Amino acid sequence: MNIKRLLVAGIVGAGKSSFVQTVGEMGTISTEQLATDETAALKPTTTVALDFSRVSLPTGIVHVYGTPGQARFSFMWELLLQRAHLLLVLVPVHRPTDFVQSQQIIGFIQQRSPISPVIGFTHTDHTNALPPSTVLSALGYTTEPLPQVVTVNPLDRASVLNALALVIDGVCNGC
Ligand SMILES: Nc1nc2c(ncn2[C@@H]2O[C@H](COP(=O)(O)OP(=O)(O)OP(=O)(O)O)[C@@H](O)[C@H]2O)c(=O)[nH]1
Numbered sequence: 001m002n003i004k005r006l007l008v009a010g011i012v013g014a015g016k017s018s019f020v021q022t023v024g025e026m027g028t029i030s031t032e033q034l035a036t037d038e039t040a041a042l043k044p045t046t047t048v049a050l051d052f053s054r055v056s057l058p059t060g061i062v063h064v065y066g067t068p069g070q071a072r073f074s075f076m077w078e079l080l081l082q083r084a085h086l087l088l089v090l091v092p093v094h095r096p097t098d099f100v101q102s103q104q105i106i107g108f109i110q111q112r113s114p115i116s117p118v119i120g121f122t123h124t125d126h127t128n129a130l131p132p133s134t135v136l137s138a139l140g141y142t143t144e145p146l147p148q149v150v151t152v153n154p155l156d157r158a159s160v161l162n163a164l165a166l167v168i169d170g171v172c173n174g175c
């Protein structure tokens with residue numbers, strides 16, 4: 001059976017758990033717990049280990065794993081990265097003061113994986129959303145090669161499936 005593992009990473013509140021839940025066909029495993037740190041100012045609960053769901057595509061089955069957002073859980077990022085075939089980093093484009101944290105997560109991945117992560121812009125419906133080019137520059141992408149990017153609403157299944165298709169096609173480019 002052709003199974004690919006997709007890792008969905010990103011900072012707290014980026015939309016990782018929403019993405020995993022929206023894409024899943026057979027329910028979701030989540031580890032959502034009450035936030036006890038500065039996350040509580042942003043949202044009441046947070047992922048403390050991982051999210052998991054599964055989706056069946058014409059090209060095969062995708063197992064989708066969401067990470068926690070906090071750096072203290074980076075051992076989970078590391079574990080999940082080891083077996084991932086596909087990488088997506090969600091970046092909320094309405095929180096410019098947190099772009100440096102997104103950049104750090106991208107750097108963490110780049111240091112440990114040969115796979116270039118696709119950058120998924122979330123919260124683009126927010127009134128304070130910044131344009132993709134501004135966000136890319138803020139993430140340190142100022143010269144070629146630029147990453148593959150996609151705008152995604154983690155709450156909308158068509159949008160999530162569109163992002164998934166791009167992540168999968170990106171990996172298969174040139175293979
Ligand atoms: N309007 C809007 N809301 C979004 C979007 N993406 C996620 N949300 C909302 O943002 C909140 C946080 O989403 P989560 O999916 O829990 O974020 P997360 O990345 O899993 O967060 P942590 O587990 O705490 O790291 C939820 O209320 C979502 O419904 C988006 O693109 N637009």
Ligand SMILES: [Mg+2]
Nearest residue numbers: 016017046047
């Ligand atoms: Mg989560």
